[in-house]
Amino acid sequence: MKRKVLLIYTGGTIGMEKDYKTGSLQAFNFENIFQKIPEMNLLECKVSVHPFKVPLDSSDMGPEEWKIIANYIGKNYEKYDGFLILHGTDTMSYTASALSFMLKGLRKPVILTGSQLPIGDLRTDAKENLLTSLYYASLYENDEAMVQEVALYFEYKLLRGNRSLKYSAEFFDAYQSPNYSVLGKSGVHLNIERAELFRADKEESFCADLHISQDVLFWRIFPGMQLSLFKELPKMKVLILQAFGSGTIFNTEKTRNTLTKLRESGTEIVVVSQCVSGGISIGKYNNSNVFAEVGAISGKDMTAESAITKAMHLLDNPNYEGTFAENFEKNLRGEISEHF
Structure with missing residues (x-):
């Protein structure tokens, strides 16, 4: 049985392509992502796509958008086995951290990823980040999700979302988790560091707590x-x-x-x-x-x-x-x- 993953596209470089006539970047219709990356059809998971109506630069992502994402995951929690959020890189660690606190009692993977180069660029990092993130978002063992927290995947590394920070605006390896070990690494094999994974208390049931104060x-x-x-x-x-x-x-x-x-x-x-x-x-x-x-x-x-x-x-x-x-x-x- 194929696991079901909900892909939420918020905006960012990963959803852009270059207009080679003007040289500028422009957002493409993300519902056509299967045409942009036909390899997605080969994955052992079924992907549903939910794009923001208006793609946002990550500098425009904030509390209201966190609530929208958390609320949407909450409403669709029972329908899907995992969730993937595509996000601009500049504030992705803020969103990952906020969601980690807003999604209580999480028992399923919520993965965030993005890219430094547009998906249509010849040297893009977008495809690997997207495809491997989908693997992590659908990774189960004995009918239990391997990742049961909000995590961030970038350049072969899976990091705890609320431990991550962006340290480079230039390199593909743009994120670090300086005070905590990586949760997994992607190479020939998809590695998971089981001992480092977070597990919510067994008594805690899942809920999306949308409370955010800006004071x-x-x-x-x-x-x-x-x-x-x-x-x-x-x-x-x-x-x-x-x-x-x-x-x-x-x-x-x-x-x-x-x-x-x-x-x-x-x-x-x-x-x-x-x-x-x-x-x-x-x-x-x-x-x-x-x-x-x-x-x-x-x-x-x-x-x-x-x-x-x-x-x-x-x-x-x-x-x-x-x-x-x-x-x-x-x-x-x-x-x-x-x-x-």
Whole structure:
């Protein structure tokens, strides 16, 4: 029996082709994808295509689009064995992270992929990314999906969605997962690292939780930054500070006063690292103690994309018991390493 995979095309380079008369890229009718890639007809899965009415550049993908995708997967969850989302590369890690939190109790694969070159380009990476992603989206063993989480496939590597980040705008190997092992590699054989795969609690049933709040601000600190800038900002419910190293910031009274006033106004402060690898360790250095003093939340070794979308999902979400801080510090979908 062929597994059924729903392919959701949102936009991005993977769905474009070059007009050789003008030299410009233009979107093609994605419902004709089987003509563009006839190899899809040879796959051991049945693919249904659902394109966005208007293909979007990934820079236009945001909370409303995440809700549309999550809602569509929720409505079609029982009809398909796996889901593949084609997406522009610039914000794909944000969408993958957001969906990982919005899709609770997932027991089926949700794979995101895209490409650096259009599908019609002679040197395109689109075909391999698309075809192998379909394999992973339909990979079952003993009637159970091998991948039961939101993952991102790119250039022979399957990564946990909420651990991924785009690090290159030029190379085919554009994504990394610096704080977590790859879930699988594609070579002569399709490899899966079983021990690295995420599994939801057995008691947790699937549901699409569409709650997303946009009262979240992300700010990267830098030497010489004027903390008075925060006084000019409208009141925010969550401020994610990307601090130095393992969580250090300027050791001044002004820093302490500014952060204290933010907390007193009701703003939650989350601290993540500017380093690609490693994470936050409040108290390791004296210049991080201020975060403990004001009751800031450690982002541990989460990526910035994961911390942002997790905060957006948890903030004022009535479907979670406990405080924002308590839920944020929990490892909900494999976004935090055990040693943190």
